[in-house]
Amino acid sequence: xxxxxxxxNGGTDPKNVVEIRDLVFRYGQDIPVLDIQSLDIKKGExxxxxxxxxxxxxxxxxLLAGVLAAKEGSIRLLGKDLVKMTAHERxxxxxxxxxxxxxxxxxxxxxxxxDNITLSCELNRTRKxxxxxxxxxxxxxxxxQELGIAEYLDKTITQLSxxxxxxxxxxxxxxxxxxxxxxxxxxxALDYDHREKFLKLLFLECRKTQATVLFVSHDRQLEPLFxxxxxxxxxNRA
Amino acid sequence: xxxxxxxxxxxxxxKFTTILTITSIAISVALLLGVEKTRLGARDSFNNTIxxxxxxIGARSGPIQLLLYAVFHMGDATNNISYQSYLHYKNxxxxxxxxxxxxxxxxxxxxxxxxxxxxxxHYHYRQDHGLVLAQGKAASDVFDVVLGAxxxxxxxxxxxQEVVLSHGVSDGGGLEHSDKPFHVVGILDKTATPIxxxxxxxxxxxxxxxxxxxxxxxxxxxxxxxxxxxxxENIKVEQITAFLLRTKSRIQAIYLEREVDTYEGEPLxxxxxxxxxxxxxxxxxxxxxxxxxxxxxxxxxGFLGMLIALYTSLNERRREMAILRAVGAGPxxxxxxxxxxxxFLTLSGIITGTGLVYLLLSVGQPIIERQFGLYLPIKxxxxxxxxxxxxxxxxxxxxxxxxxxxxxxxALADGLTIRV
Numbered sequence: 001x002x003x004x005x006x007x008x009n010g011g012t013d014p015k016n017v018v019e020i021r022d023l024v025f026r027y028g029q030d031i032p033v034l035d036i037q038s039l040d041i042k043k044g045e046x047x048x049x050x051x052x053x054x055x056x057x058x059x060x061x062x063l064l065a066g067v068l069a070a071k072e073g074s075i076r077l078l079g080k081d082l083v084k085m086t087a088h089e090r091x092x093x094x095x096x097x098x099x100x101x102x103x104x105x106x107x108x109x110x111x112x113x114x115d116n117i118t119l120s121c122e123l124n125r126t127r128k129x130x131x132x133x134x135x136x137x138x139x140x141x142x143x144x145q146e147l148g149i150a151e152y153l154d155k156t157i158t159q160l161s162x163x164x165x166x167x168x169x170x171x172x173x174x175x176x177x178x179x180x181x182x183x184x185x186x187x188x189a190l191d192y193d194h195r196e197k198f199l200k201l202l203f204l205e206c207r208k209t210q211a212t213v214l215f216v217s218h219d220r221q222l223e224p225l226f227x228x229x230x231x232x233x234x235x236n237r238a
Numbered sequence: 239x240x241x242x243x244x245x246x247x248x249x250x251x252x253k254f255t256t257i258l259t260i261t262s263i264a265i266s267v268a269l270l271l272g273v274e275k276t277r278l279g280a281r282d283s284f285n286n287t288i289x290x291x292x293x294x295i296g297a298r299s300g301p302i303q304l305l306l307y308a309v310f311h312m313g314d315a316t317n318n319i320s321y322q323s324y325l326h327y328k329n330x331x332x333x334x335x336x337x338x339x340x341x342x343x344x345x346x347x348x349x350x351x352x353x354x355x356x357x358x359x360h361y362h363y364r365q366d367h368g369l370v371l372a373q374g375k376a377a378s379d380v381f382d383v384v385l386g387a388x389x390x391x392x393x394x395x396x397x398x399q400e401v402v403l404s405h406g407v408s409d410g411g412g413l414e415h416s417d418k419p420f421h422v423v424g425i426l427d428k429t430a431t432p433i434x435x436x437x438x439x440x441x442x443x444x445x446x447x448x449x450x451x452x453x454x455x456x457x458x459x460x461x462x463x464x465x466x467x468x469x470x471e472n473i474k475v476e477q478i479t480a481f482l483l484r485t486k487s488r489i490q491a492i493y494l495e496r497e498v499d500t501y502e503g504e505p506l507x508x509x510x511x512x513x514x515x516x517x518x519x520x521x522x523x524x525x526x527x528x529x530x531x532x533x534x535x536x537x538x539x540g541f542l543g544m545l546i547a548l549y550t551s552l553n554e555r556r557r558e559m560a561i562l563r564a565v566g567a568g569p570x571x572x573x574x575x576x577x578x579x580x581x582f583l584t585l586s587g588i589i590t591g592t593g594l595v596y597l598l599l600s601v602g603q604p605i606i607e608r609q610f611g612l613y614l615p616i617k618x619x620x621x622x623x624x625x626x627x628x629x630x631x632x633x634x635x636x637x638x639x640x641x642x643x644x645x646x647x648x649a650l651a652d653g654l655t656i657r658v
Contacts, residue, residue: 110248111247
């Protein structure tokens, strides 16, 4: 898939939420597992990243989330280069600007549904700051209402179905309006009907906050619902 | 303040192990404090076996020996002192009161103390506790005897009972003063001191039972002076064994002590009971250290329980840690979370354990006093106890660093994906 090679020497386009240049990543001294020359993603885009196992999907997610540290190239998110940040800064950046949705088991088992939703804001001051003072619970409740899980707010997470749990994860990911939503196969535990419904809800919420969605999956069935599809296999030269 | 809340809910989620861990720490803390309180109680009881007495004066011998026979009614005096010397100090203007003691006889293993009525008036133990007669009255007549609480209880004696004293202090088999029986006129209240284990007669009574004795031998049968002929007024007390002395002002005790030691009438020895008691205590207190060492190990084993509980939970909590990392918690926050958990466990254990000690103390205090003669005062935590608790807290937090460090490493290695 062609990637806009014209931007390859690091010029930043303010419209780009993600800008990867000459990124090479290896675990220790091994051969690189990821080598991406260029990858740009615009604000508000809903991108499907197709990554079968072995394509470096986990590594790319780790790098984008700032859990893995790259030493070569640059990963600019919202104009800030993760490669130049310290681990602590990357953690903070992730907490404040990203919503992360796992494949499953997204929730802390000992917290109520409401506490799970507000956790991302409670842990990150900047993110909480985007919500008017004292209205955290109110915002969480209104998002929960839109996602159809408002009646479960005081329940423990074991009382929820998998689909409901994934919607709680969406609520947590978008609360506090982070600019980037990363979803790591969030629908793989759902059946097809629910997948589509889930995605539509996700997109609806992201449109409100103008968040960019990076949706990673090895299942191309859902590809048509996205603005753009990137095959990791094609952009990864490693 | 989300992390303390997380720690709290996480522990609450593992209620059973949390309660077990807190209980095991609480028990070790209770033991630590309990041993300390018992130790202090024992020392205090010991040092307060006698109070309000400034000097104990007896024939010149060792201070510990004098203390033993005068206060604990154990062992023997090497010599008596003359009643003359006693009167000399009794009438000294600086002296508030004196209690004379004449020792040497016994009854079924219990010591007999001959004393005066001043004993019932002035003897004090544990600061301001005076002697109280549970039944009857103080001994005033020649053949009156008052029983210590333990004596009455163990021998099942009642008021009016006839008591025959034995010469010397052996338990039976000795020479009996069967010609001159005594009658129980009073029973003292329990004091949890050696007072409970003696019988009290008058100084005249002591003279009376030895009235016909000559050079340590009893009178030949038929030669005893009949009891009816013995009148208190006619008895002249010649000797006593020791006496307790209270000065009008404490500062004079020191001058008097020196004076007694250089008394020209006869060789005397004066001791300050508090000083002699703590000297004696130091000699027998080595067992304390052993006891304390054991409690330290109990506390350590409590910590070990916590370490195991937290450490083994970490593997099943890796998912949880990955979620926390995904929402922006760095490995340092994960470390802090685990430290908070161990701190919470330790603190709860300490509070529960301390509460337990005070609860047991308030319930058990009278029982312990009755059963063991050990008075454990319910006092706020002492400096030493605060130090113990702080050390426990510090130790618990420190040990909590072990699972915390493991969680930190896990968080770094796992990131958002768990490789199990």
